Amino acid sequence: MDAAVDGRLRRVAYDKARDVSIMKxxxxxxxxxxxxxxxxxxxxxxxxxxxxxTRAISIVESNEEGKDDLLNDAFRRGSxxxxxxxxxxxxxxGKSTLVNSVVxxxxxxxxxxxxxxxxxxxxxxxxxxxxxxxxxxxxxPDDGVYIRSLxxxxxxxxxxxxxxFALYLYKAYGFDVIIIxxxxxxxxxxxxxxxxxxxxxxxxxxxxxxxxxxKAGIMEIADIFIINKSDRPGADLLKKQILNTMHMKPEDERxxxxxxxxxRNEGIAEVMAAVESVRSRAALQREERYRGRIAExxxxxxxSQLARxxxxxxxxxxxxxxxxxxxxxxxxxxxxxxxRN
Amino acid sequence: MSREKKIRVLIAKLGCDIHERGALTLLTVLRDEGxxxxxxxxxxxxxxxxxxxxxxxxxxxxxxxxxxxLPIIAQxxxxxxxxxxxxxxxxxxxxxLSPQDIKDLEKMGVSGxxxxxxxxxxxxxxxxxxxx
Numbered sequence: 001m002d003a004a005v006d007g008r009l010r011r012v013a014y015d016k017a018r019d020v021s022i023m024k025x026x027x028x029x030x031x032x033x034x035x036x037x038x039x040x041x042x043x044x045x046x047x048x049x050x051x052x053x054t055r056a057i058s059i060v061e062s063n064e065e066g067k068d069d070l071l072n073d074a075f076r077r078g079s080x081x082x083x084x085x086x087x088x089x090x091x092x093x094g095k096s097t098l099v100n101s102v103v104x105x106x107x108x109x110x111x112x113x114x115x116x117x118x119x120x121x122x123x124x125x126x127x128x129x130x131x132x133x134x135x136x137x138x139x140x141p142d143d144g145v146y147i148r149s150l151x152x153x154x155x156x157x158x159x160x161x162x163x164x165f166a167l168y169l170y171k172a173y174g175f176d177v178i179i180i181x182x183x184x185x186x187x188x189x190x191x192x193x194x195x196x197x198x199x200x201x202x203x204x205x206x207x208x209x210x211x212x213x214x215k216a217g218i219m220e221i222a223d224i225f226i227i228n229k230s231d232r233p234g235a236d237l238l239k240k241q242i243l244n245t246m247h248m249k250p251e252d253e254r255x256x257x258x259x260x261x262x263x264r265n266e267g268i269a270e271v272m273a274a275v276e277s278v279r280s281r282a283a284l285q286r287e288e289r290y291r292g293r294i295a296e297x298x299x300x301x302x303x304s305q306l307a308r309x310x311x312x313x314x315x316x317x318x319x320x321x322x323x324x325x326x327x328x329x330x331x332x333x334x335x336x337x338x339x340r341n
Numbered sequence: 342m343s344r345e346k347k348i349r350v351l352i353a354k355l356g357c358d359i360h361e362r363g364a365l366t367l368l369t370v371l372r373d374e375g376x377x378x379x380x381x382x383x384x385x386x387x388x389x390x391x392x393x394x395x396x397x398x399x400x401x402x403x404x405x406x407x408x409x410x411l412p413i414i415a416q417x418x419x420x421x422x423x424x425x426x427x428x429x430x431x432x433x434x435x436x437x438l439s440p441q442d443i444k445d446l447e448k449m450g451v452s453g454x455x456x457x458x459x460x461x462x463x464x465x466x467x468x469x470x471x472x473x
Binding site: 050051054055057058062064121122124125126127128129130131133134135137140141143146147148149151 | 346347368369371372373374375376377378379380381382384385386388389390392393395396397398425426427
């Protein structure tokens with residue numbers, strides 16, 4: 001191996017080792033400080049101070065010490081009564097604008113609303129522009145509405161890891177309604193349906209022909225189809241095509257299909273009526289969904305813990321593979337054996 | 342695990358100012374620097390900006406304005422933050438500023454105060470250090 005590469009590898013290994021030792025140090029020495037901070041956050045949450053919720057989400061999102069305590073507390077106290085509604089669909093379909101109108105509607109009924117809006121993280125810089133709030137700015141001064149923008153970070157599936165857990169924090173805080181908006185998605189990002197009571201899929205005219213609608217994935221998770229920007233040509237055709245895909249289903253199981261022009265607040269009353277009607281239908285499957293969600297969360301917690309512990313051994317194993325006849329597959333087995341002990 | 346913590350910045354515009362080029366430029370520039378940037382959009386109120394900053398748990402509020410009223414804007418945002426019990430939020434500003442404005446802003450604890458033509462690197466570096 002040439003010397004430059006070798007030197008670079010050694011430097012990386014050194015940096016990594018230092019990171020790991022700093023991490024271990026932090027975990028020990030700051031423990032008492034961090035715990036008291038988490039307790040403070042929990043008590044702020046209990047007294048329904050928004051600063052508690054907002055810090056709790058940050059702790060969960062950055063995977064800080066105390067995250068588990070926070071989530072355990074939230075899970076135990078979480079209200080099962082609050083209604084969760086998800087919006088998903090392609091970028092620019094009008095999800096945020098629709099959410100804005102729907103929030104307005106709930107506020108008129110006097111309900112408090114928590115919104116979680118996810119936007120994509122750059123795979124290049126790690127940064128993100130979180131722009132969903134711009135469409136919801138009329139709610140900024142309203143204390144009955146809480147909006148939090150989350151970057152997707154490394155998650156696939158349309159939500160961020162933090163968004164899934166933030167849902168519990170929202171429930172513990174006790175909003176009447178929780179709305180999740182996914183980042184702009186394509187065909188296969190269906191996580192949101194596992195986490196909410198009712199899923200609305202937002203489409204716009206020009207989606208594609210009947211074959212696109214027949215494809216598996218996102219079309220299957222919609223409890224409600226919303227055709228936004230319905231002032232554009234093709235809105236009626238799309239509605240017919242969607243209705244055609246479901247003509248074999250019993251009538252009372254068909255998802256409603258609604259035309260809207262969110263920017264002009266047109267069709268929102270119909271969306272709300274559809275949400276109400278689907279909600280009672282969804283109640284039947286709630287138990288099943290809830291089980292699925294818990295399984296998903298256990299799995300996700302185990303995997304993230306595993307990922308963290310694997311990282312601690314990764315650099316050593318890379319070295320070993322480079323310098324001996326060990327293969328990456330054998331190295332993986334070695335790590336697993338280490339983790340089992 | 343602090344490496345998972347990202348710098349979060351709220352870019353805000355208050356009042357009737359429509360000049361958004363600066364805010365939009367910073368939006369993408371800060372994104373490319375690995376930060377999570379939230380933009381309020383135009384025509385915000387001080388209470389709206391304070392609420393948004395707290396909701397989003399940002400490290401820095403960046404006020405942008407080109408109507409010559411940054412000291413008034415900053416003062417009203419700081420007052421609203423105080424009302425909800427936030428006294429340690431970092432606030433930076435940029436836009437059209439007179440030398441007197443800069444003095445007034447610094448007295449309030451608002452830093453940066455960048456005028457037209459400021460190199461982007463300076464702004465980025467300032468936001469990084471403010472977020473620390």
